[in-house]
Amino acid sequence: MNSFENVDALRGLVGEVVGSSDWVAIDQQRIDTFAEATGDQQWIHVDPERAAKGPFGKTIAHGFLTLSLLPTFMTDAFEVRNVKMGVNYGLNKVRFVQPVPVDSRLRAHFKVQSWEPLEGNGAQVTYEMTVEIEHVAKPACVAECILRVFG
Template sequence: MRRFESLEEFGALIGQTVASSDWITVTQERIDEFARATGDHQWIHVDPVRAAAGPFGATIAHGFLTLSLLPVMAESAIEFANVRMGVNYGLNKVRFPAPVPVGSRLRGHFKLTTFEPLEGGAQITMEVTMEREGSAKPVCVAESLSRRYV
């Protein structure tokens, strides 16, 4: 966890990787819960027997499940003092270059790309690269926008 005492301190790091998250293990239970929540019950995600004979040899996480881990990754990576609220403002670009087989451990690396002061806070754009332990290719690369208010 990297702590920043002010938004200005954070904003001075444009172009730098500012933090990395803790590792998160993607379990079959998490995949199944995501399938129930979204209605996406494709066999490649929820049928371990069928998926074992499929292209990845096991079930894989939904791409949107992988993306949905971004907030918990950010929470374990970055802390702001004196910020009363943060909100998700959206995404500019998302790609899933590699699959996430069940049992994978993932973590996110956060690179600050833009920092725009706003009245009472700032809009922050970060390139988030999610890595899978033992894989050369990232599993998700996303440009994430958030707003932080003091």
């Protein structure tokens, strides 16, 4: 895991990948738990028998399940020390490029897209997050994540 002394250390890293997460397993239990929590019970996610005859040959993870792993991916990929507070400010472009089949493994890579100073010894940092599926060429998801961090 990459480690940075403070948020200011990211200023000079615009355009650079600052970290990659560990692999995360996407099993049926995780998919079912997400479906239960969100109320999205579409058969392509939660009905293995029906999904086996469907367009993907098995169940697939919800796109928003993949996106919801952002905090897990980010804390595995890198750390910024000497931070008093960080808040999720939002997302820009989000694309679910490739379906995530059950029993896949995912990991994410983070590239700093922009760094803007904020009042109060802070910065707004936009990252490009690319989520890859193990052994698959196309990414599962690409998103711009915006964080506000204060030291």
